[in-house]
Amino acid sequence: MKTVIVDDEHLALRRMEKLLQEEGGSRPALELVGFFQDPHLALELVKREKIDLVFLDIEMPEIGGMELAERLLEIQPHLHIVFVTAYNDFAVEAFELNALDYLLKPVQRDRIIKTLQRLNHSEAKGMSDMTDKKPMLCCLSGLHYLDDHQAAQSFQWRTLKAQELFAYLIHHRGQTVRKEVIMDLLWPDYDMDKASALLHTTIYQIRRVIKQKGLGIKVTYKDEGYRIELDGMKLDVEEWEKGVQTTSAVTPETIRQHRELLILYRGDYLEEHQYWWSEGEQERIRLIWLDHAKQVAEYLMQEEQYSEAVPLYQKIQEKFPYTEDGYFGLMKIYANIGDYSGVKNQYQLLVENMKEELGVEPSEEVNDWYQQWRHCI
Structure with missing residues (x-):
């Protein structure tokens, strides 16, 4: 802080x-x-x-x-x-x-x-x-919003281009995106006049949907481009990242806040839409999630709260199958509860995935731990 x-x-x-x-x-x-x-x-x-x-x-x-x-x-x-x-x-x-x-x-x-x-x-x-009371625009998983009662609501877009442009402007919130950039992104094969007409029509659709939903979001034209102003409406990815950055380390006093952060992360940034231009930001947010999830999982394991730690390590493994964190965490938990086959299965799965996809062996730390464990059983 x-x-x-x-x-x-x-x-x-x-x-x-x-x-x-x-x-x-x-x-x-x-x-x-x-x-x-x-x-x-x-x-x-x-x-x-x-x-x-x-x-x-x-x-x-x-x-x-x-x-x-x-x-x-x-x-x-x-x-x-x-x-x-x-x-x-x-x-x-x-x-x-x-x-x-x-x-x-x-x-x-x-x-x-x-x-x-x-x-x-x-x-x-x-x-x-940050998880109640006020409407919130959401980009984690798919593009939607939460209403006053925190119920998930979808946008009814007439075209996929309208949805993508809305997402793109949110991605560049607070910035003016020039018309030429938008037209090149969404209508690269059209001439300038046709692309410009489609852009104006799409902006109209976006403004109409926002108005129908009663949201305070504004799309304005300025300096030969468009920009989106959230007008005080919160964005879930911003609130989540701010929470990760400002919440203290995982302790008995803060574990509740960290659980709320894990719940708030409903999925990767715009993952449902698979926009190529969002991949860099998506990976950045994913890595922040990984670091946070590891901290929480390690705390839960140390506190022997295995019923929470196991599914969290499994989620880490699912989202990052070619890193050791999920496998190694599960190996330690299974060793602690005496599930010997569970340890062996996780290690073997790690070896196969690392060799098949990356052509490498597990790290020296993991191998040394596994060999020491085998000698102790």
């Missing part, structure tokens, strides 16, 4: 830095990326880089802490603010700004710990909120 400290007093700044460094390995883990006595420099950093948390002194010359907080939140609305002050007169005003916490100087270590606990709770609440 990227963290910034702002305090015009050098000694106070360094004391807060020391306290956070001592507690930064806790949950949530902190990455201290900025220490500023000049609030203008903090503003410049937040304009350039995504920041998660700011510890902010209230009494500062030039820009007071309250004003600085408002300006920071205008740039990054989801930023967490923790006010630090020598006086308690500002507490009500601080929490009216929806501050995460309010600390009195000199700040004590146990009070920092409570702040981090509050931060962890806030992040957990955010994860719970």
